[in-house]
Amino acid sequence: MCDLLATKEVSEKVSEKVSAEITKLEWDQFQLTQNEGGRANCQGNWPTFRIMRMSQFLAWPLDLQESYKQDLERANSDGRNLITEKYARMMESTAPEIFERTIKPYIKPILEPRKSSQEQIILTQVEWAADFRERYPHLGLAMRVLKTSEDTAENTSFETYLRGELSTYSDATFAKYQRFVNNLRAENLNLTQMIIANTVQMYGYDSLEAAEREQHPPKHIT
DSSP: OHHHHHHHHHHHHHHHHHHHHHHHHHHHHHHTOOOTTSSOGGGGOHHHHHHHHHHHHTTSOHHHHHHHHHHHHHHHHHTOOHHHHHHHHHHHHHSHHHIIIIIGGGSOOOOTTHHHHHHHHHHHHHHHHHHHHHHSHHHHHTSOOOOGGGOOSSOOOHHHHHHHHHTTSOHHHHHHHHHHHHHHHHTTOOHHHHHHHHHHHHTTOSSHHHHHHTOSSOOOOO
């Protein structure tokens, strides 16, 4: 039993270390991302960025973490910026005219069967997010709107954000992510709940229930 606990503790420390490294790699790329309206306020908020992104990566298995870290490192070597690409892809929904004119001709399209596989994952994760919002309505109020149909030029939905993010993953990382999501479905687990449980813990709450009780008014959590 002691050996098992020690192994779990080591594994958690490795996961936390890799998650922190990924978050710093993303932050550095985020600092180089140019917003059409000038530098965004969130680009100067490292503490919130750290919690939001660490919460996500800590929910991932180590092989997925390491694969995405390699994506970011490879992008740096190749002169690519995955964060810029993510936000550029989101503009297909949030700013379609600008996307068609200034982005689409220069960005690699997502082709089949990858596109359909991504959409299946997106459908699953939107369902998870909706389920979480029903069970934790006050925490849910602090989340993004859920669906692409709700996008505006000022507000990007969870669905659109996820579509942009998945589209930046390498084939190897996407395959690992797909397997991860499928495993969660098989185990009847909810990734949104896992991520936000990490978030509220990093904000000092003992549980989702404790955080839910104190969301008056709601704090932005995702």
